[in-house]
Structure formats: C-alpha cells, structure tokens
Amino acid sequence: MQTPFRLLGCAVLGAALLAGCAAPPPSMPELLGRMDAVLRGASNASAISIQPLPAEIRTGDAIALEIVPRTAGYLYVYQVGTDGRTLSLLFPNAIDGANHVAAPLRLPRANWRIVARGPQGVGYFVAVLAEQPQDLNRQAAAVRDGQVAIDGRYAAAMAQLRELP
Numbered sequence: 001m002q003t004p005f006r007l008l009g010c011a012v013l014g015a016a017l018l019a020g021c022a023a024p025p026p027s028m029p030e031l032l033g034r035m036d037a038v039l040r041g042a043s044n045a046s047a048i049s050i051q052p053l054p055a056e057i058r059t060g061d062a063i064a065l066e067i068v069p070r071t072a073g074y075l076y077v078y079q080v081g082t083d084g085r086t087l088s089l090l091f092p093n094a095i096d097g098a099n100h101v102a103a104p105l106r107l108p109r110a111n112w113r114i115v116a117r118g119p120q121g122v123g124y125f126v127a128v129l130a131e132q133p134q135d136l137n138r139q140a141a142a143v144r145d146g147q148v149a150i151d152g153r154y155a156a157a158m159a160q161l162r163e164l165p
Contacts, residue, residue, distance in 0.1 A: 025086070026085065028080075028085070031080050031087055031146060034146065034147060034148065035078075035126050038148045038150070038156050039126075039157075042154055042155050042156040043153040044071075045156065046070065046155070047069065047070045047071050047073075047129060047155030048067065048075075048155045049067070049068045049157050050066070050067050050077070050125055050126075050157045050158070050159045052064070052160075053065070053066055053106075056162045056163075056164060057116045057161060057162070058163070059117065060116060061115070061116050062113055062114065062115055062116075063114040063116055064107065065106065065108075065127075066104070069103070069155075071102075071155070072101065073100070073101065073129040073130055073131055073154075073155070074099050074100055074129070074131075074133045075091065075128070075129055076091065076129075076134060076150070077091040077107065077127050078128070078143070079123060079124070080123055080124040080125075081117075082121035082161075082163045083119055083121070087146050087148075089139055090107075090125075093112070096108070096109055099133075101129070118163065118165075121163060122162050122163070124159070125158065125159050126148070126156060126157070126158045127156065127158075128150055128156045129154060129156070130151075131152050132151065132152045134150060
C-alpha cells in the first residue's frame with residue numbers, strides 16, 4: 001500500500017514530466033511570422049478590412065472592432081496579445097457564434113465585451129473571412145499551438161492596437 005505522501009510525490013513528478021513535454025509559447029516574432037503567412041495565404045486580401053476602435057487604449061478599457069467584409073463568408077477574428085506570446089480566437093466564441101457575415105459589422109455585439117487586459121505594448125487583430133465554415137475544434141487546437149489553420153479559400157486582414165498603462 002502506498003502512503004499519501006508517496007502518491008503525492010508521484011503526482012508531482014508526473015506533472016513535472018508532462019510540463020516538460022509541452023512546447024514553450026511562441027515569441028512575438030514567431031507569432032507575427034505565422035500571422036504574415038496567414039495574410040500571404042489569402043486568396044483575396046482586399047475582401048476584408050479590420051480596424052480597432054480606438055487604435056490606442058488603456059488597460060481595462062473596452063475595445064471595439066470595425067470589420068468590413070466585401071463579400072459574404074464566415075468570419076474568424078484572432079488576437080495576438082500585447083505580451084507577444086498569446087494567440088486567441090476572439091470570434092466566434094461561446095457567447096456569439098453567428099459568424100456568417102455579408103455586411104459591415106462591429107464586434108463585440110451587445111451580449112459580450114473585449115477588454116484590454118495588458119500588459120502595455122502592441123497587439124494585433126487578424127480577421128479571416130473564409131468561404132466555408134471552419135471546424136471550431138480544429139481552430140481551438142491550432143490556436144493552442146500558436147497557429148491559425150484555415151481550410152479552403154479565404155481573405156485576411158490585420159490591424160494593430162497599442163495598449164497604454
């Protein structure tokens with residue numbers, strides 16, 4: 001029979017081994033390189049635009065995004081955090097999954113918010129307008145790995161946001 005301390009020691013060792021297997025988060029140059037690849041892979045770069053409102057914001061303030069699709073499609077919005085290491089899929093999300101768009105829109109919609117969380121620095125938003133809906137489980141897995149994985153033809157645009165203290 002194992003003692004509670006021996007079980008705890010095995011659990012800590014197992015967690016340490018698993019943590020050692022996880023890849024470190026990508027750096028800002030790596031993430032921006034990956035976003036550049038997304039932009040270069042777009043079949044029609046002029047089919048969408050994205051603009052954060054305002055372009056400079058203080059930590060804790062709400063952010064809005066003005067998105068103009070020039071054709072109908074399925075919208076995906078990614079954020080490269082100001083920490084230079086995090087990639088997030090902002091939209092669609094668990095609160096707002098209606099991502100088929102055909103006209104200009106402002107995100108977030110009334111039932112959710114985007115808030116500047118810091119740290120101070122420059123972050124980026126990437127809007128992808130895909131011709132077909134994407135598998136959200138695949139999107140989530142790619143984002144966890146610091147990637148954007150879009151199947152089929154798409155348009156893409158990127159904008160930056162400066163976060164002040």
